Structure formats: C-alpha cells, structure tokens
Amino acid sequence: MDGTKRIAYCNDIDGLFFALGYPHIPSEWRLFIDSSTQSLKGVLLHIGNEQPSVPIVYGTGLKEDFDTMKLILELVNYELHAWSICCGLKVVAILTGVKQGFSKHQCFMCNWEGRKRELHYTDHKWKSRVIYQIGVDSIDHLPLVPASKIILLPLHIELGLVKNFIRALPKDSDAFKSLKSIFPKLTAAKIDAGVFNGPQIRKLTENSAFSGMLTPVERRAWDATKKVIEDFLGNKRADNYQNVVSEMIAAYKEMKVNMSLKIHFLHNHLDYFPKNLGDFSDEHGERFHQDIATIEQRYKGKSSCNMLSEYCWSICRDTTQEQHKRRCLRSTFSNV
Ligand SMILES: [Zn+2]
Structure with a gap:
C-alpha cells in the first residue's frame, strides 16, 4: 500500500482453519476488530471462548475511517463469512455509517439525541432506523454490515x-x-x-x-x-x-x-x-490483545505476514505436524 500503510491479511480463511485443525463454521465465530491510531487488528474469537483466537488481519499506518473498514472487510471476504462483529463504539459507528465524533444522532438503532437531556430517562419514543439514508439523522455512509451483526462488548x-x-x-x-x-x-x-x-x-x-x-x-x-x-x-x-x-x-x-x-x-x-451475551465476554479479546502486543514488539517494522503466521503457529505448536503447519499457515497470509 501507499506510504507507511501496510496490511497483512488472511486470503484463505477455510485453509487457515484447516491448517489449525478445526472446522470453520462462521456462526460459531465472531470477528473482533481492535482499532487504534497505531494499528488495526482483526481476530476471530470463538463464541463461547472454547477455541483459541485466530488473527486474520493486521494493519499499520491506517486511518480509523470508513474507507479503511470497507477495505478490511473486503480483504477478509466478510460478505461470504458474515461473522458477528465485536468492537468498540467508534468502530461500530464507522461500520454502521453513523457520522463520527459528537454527532447529533449517535445511535445506530434509532435517532436518539445525546444532547436532549430532558428526554433521557423518559418514555420518549425515539424513531427506529428502518432505512439508512445518507444525510439523514447523522448517517454519513450506507452501513457496511447489518446492525444485527454488531455485538456490543x-x-x-x-x-x-x-x-x-x-x-x-x-x-x-x-x-x-x-x-x-x-x-x-x-x-x-x-x-x-x-x-x-x-x-x-x-x-x-x-x-x-x-x-x-x-x-x-x-x-x-x-x-x-x-x-x-x-x-x-x-x-x-x-x-x-x-x-x-x-x-x-x-x-x-x-x-x-x-x-x-x-x-x-x-x-x-x-x-x-x-x-448468550456472556459467550461474547472479552476474555479472549483481552488475551489476544496482550499476546499480539508482545509479538508486535519483536516484529517492529518487519513482515506483518510472518507475525500473523507466527501467532497462528503458536496456537497449534503443541500438535505433531508442526513443520507442515508452518508452511500451510504462511501461504494463507498476504500483504497489501
Ligand atoms: Zn437508540
């Protein structure tokens, strides 16, 4: 990519899961997007936290905006897999097309107004967002994913x-x-x-x-x-x-x-x-956050592809076919 923008991503999710040794059933996994000004990470977390986390995208030098999220979802072929998505409210706003910052209507479900305090804690009926129309009620873009796929952590x-x-x-x-x-x-x-x-x-x-x-x-x-x-x-x-x-x-x-x-x-x-909100607990997301931070330190400025591959390999290092899996995992990641 241009300048300092770099993205490593998995180009074959099913192949990656095969190499890790478990089936890829999209409804059993959620995509956790961990975005900051330094890096953007996308990791698949098992709903119920019984399987290890599987990182599938890692980017640096990216803006936290609509174009970045759109690109990330295209790279990991989101439309095909359609996992539930867990993320913070900033990313939720981007994914659902709501204007960022202190917009008048911040909720992706209705036209709630954060500034109208006199209506808070009342029975006031806020209008549901049935149709997302650009320019209406703080909608900047058409949503990238349906609201039903968004899970608030x-x-x-x-x-x-x-x-x-x-x-x-x-x-x-x-x-x-x-x-x-x-x-x-x-x-x-x-x-x-x-x-x-x-x-x-x-x-x-x-x-x-x-x-x-x-x-x-x-x-x-x-x-x-x-x-x-x-x-x-x-x-x-x-x-x-x-x-x-x-x-x-x-x-x-x-x-x-x-x-x-x-x-x-x-x-x-x-x-x-x-x-089953409890199954979406952030325990694994937090652990991934810490593990990848350690690996990130070691790979500073080096290949993000190898970094993701190493993380995935660490998931299955206790298995018997280590060398074979290392090769399989490397081939499932690409750079943009
Ligand atoms: Zn609302």
Missing part, C-alpha cells in the same frame, strides 16, 4: 456504566476522595474521568468501605450497577435481568447520572443484546 458497557456513575459523584464527597487511596497508582485525571479497567472495577465493587461512604441515592445506583454487571453483563444472564436493568435506570435517573450511548442501549434497546 459487555466489558465496554460495564466500563461505560462505572465511568458515568463515578462522574456523577460530588468531587468533594468522601466516597470520591477515597478513590485516590483505593487506586494510588491511578492519575487524578483518570479518576476524575472515571476511567477504570475491568480488574479495577472488580476491586471497587468488592470494596465495602467505598459503598459505606455513599449517600442512600448513590448507594442505590451503585448496588444496581453491580447487579447489572453480575446479572446481565456477566457470564450468565439472570431470569429477572429486565427488572435488574430497570432498577439501575431508575436509580441513575434519581442520581442524575448523565446518560451515555451505552446507558441508552440498556434503556432503549435491551432486546438487542443476544441471550
């Missing part, structure tokens, strides 16, 4: 809930001030912004002293958040998950928690989340 929703809850706490409250001592290594900027990762959220939910410092209204919202994390976003959905989510929304309304797009999804599109 449970961990991302969790991070979003905790972020807005923390931001709604008064800065001079004992509970908020205690965050500094609970997370001594976190910067004040991150604490102020409510930016915590999964393990940090677990640490906070288990901290009874923090809960004890909350006012009754805050305590209600915090307890409801913990319940949603466990009973809706966790591995197993509780039978009464709708009540659990409703209680959190009511508690957030009372506490005047600012509604984000993620909270809007729980409020207005609860049916959209798949029943």
Whole structure:
C-alpha cells in the first residue's frame, strides 16, 4: 500500500482453519476488530471462548475511517463469512455509517439525541432506523454490515456504566476522595474521568468501605450497577435481568447520572443484546490483545505476514505436524 500503510491479511480463511485443525463454521465465530491510531487488528474469537483466537488481519499506518473498514472487510471476504462483529463504539459507528465524533444522532438503532437531556430517562419514543439514508439523522455512509451483526462488548458497557456513575459523584464527597487511596497508582485525571479497567472495577465493587461512604441515592445506583454487571453483563444472564436493568435506570435517573450511548442501549434497546451475551465476554479479546502486543514488539517494522503466521503457529505448536503447519499457515497470509 501507499506510504507507511501496510496490511497483512488472511486470503484463505477455510485453509487457515484447516491448517489449525478445526472446522470453520462462521456462526460459531465472531470477528473482533481492535482499532487504534497505531494499528488495526482483526481476530476471530470463538463464541463461547472454547477455541483459541485466530488473527486474520493486521494493519499499520491506517486511518480509523470508513474507507479503511470497507477495505478490511473486503480483504477478509466478510460478505461470504458474515461473522458477528465485536468492537468498540467508534468502530461500530464507522461500520454502521453513523457520522463520527459528537454527532447529533449517535445511535445506530434509532435517532436518539445525546444532547436532549430532558428526554433521557423518559418514555420518549425515539424513531427506529428502518432505512439508512445518507444525510439523514447523522448517517454519513450506507452501513457496511447489518446492525444485527454488531455485538456490543459487555466489558465496554460495564466500563461505560462505572465511568458515568463515578462522574456523577460530588468531587468533594468522601466516597470520591477515597478513590485516590483505593487506586494510588491511578492519575487524578483518570479518576476524575472515571476511567477504570475491568480488574479495577472488580476491586471497587468488592470494596465495602467505598459503598459505606455513599449517600442512600448513590448507594442505590451503585448496588444496581453491580447487579447489572453480575446479572446481565456477566457470564450468565439472570431470569429477572429486565427488572435488574430497570432498577439501575431508575436509580441513575434519581442520581442524575448523565446518560451515555451505552446507558441508552440498556434503556432503549435491551432486546438487542443476544441471550448468550456472556459467550461474547472479552476474555479472549483481552488475551489476544496482550499476546499480539508482545509479538508486535519483536516484529517492529518487519513482515506483518510472518507475525500473523507466527501467532497462528503458536496456537497449534503443541500438535505433531508442526513443520507442515508452518508452511500451510504462511501461504494463507498476504500483504497489501
Ligand atoms: Zn437508540
């Protein structure tokens, strides 16, 4: 590709799976797109996390935009395989053609308006996006994939809930001030912004002293958040998950928690989340993220094809036909 843009991708998904030793059944896999300004990675994760993750595309020097996503999907022959896609909200917006940045209508399911706070936490009926029309309700492009293929990551929703809850706490409250001592290594900027990762959220939910410092209204919202994390976003959905989510929304309304797009999804599109949401847990995505980061360091500036091949080979290195598989795997990757 031009300049510093480089993409290595799998040109034969079925061949790659054959070399790895398991059948490729697209409905059993999800495409996880991990995009940042440094690199873009596409990896197939098994729904249910029983099989190892399989990277199929890796790009550097790419813009996080519509043209890049379109190209990536074409390279991996997405139309043929049509896997479910897991990604962050920025990539979701690109894939569904919604204008990026602080657009008026950020939701790919309806014409929800983030700025109309007076209508949040009400029964207002937002208009569903039945037809995607360029130039209407913040649509910039026709969607690259149907909305039904997009899976919002449970961990991302969790991070979003905790972020807005923390931001709604008064800065001079004992509970908020205690965050500094609970997370001594976190910067004040991150604490102020409510930016915590999964393990940090677990640490906070288990901290009874923090809960004890909350006012009754805050305590209600915090307890409801913990319940949603466990009973809706966790591995197993509780039978009464709708009540659990409703209680959190009511508690957030009372506490005047600012509604984000993620909270809007729980409020207005609860049916959209798949029943087996727990099977889409980010555990494997996170592990892939760490593993590939280690390999990336070693391959800095060198062939991305070999890097993907090595990662795939590491998946099956314990098998008996190592040399044969190494050759097979190399031939399934190409550069653009
Ligand atoms: Zn919506």
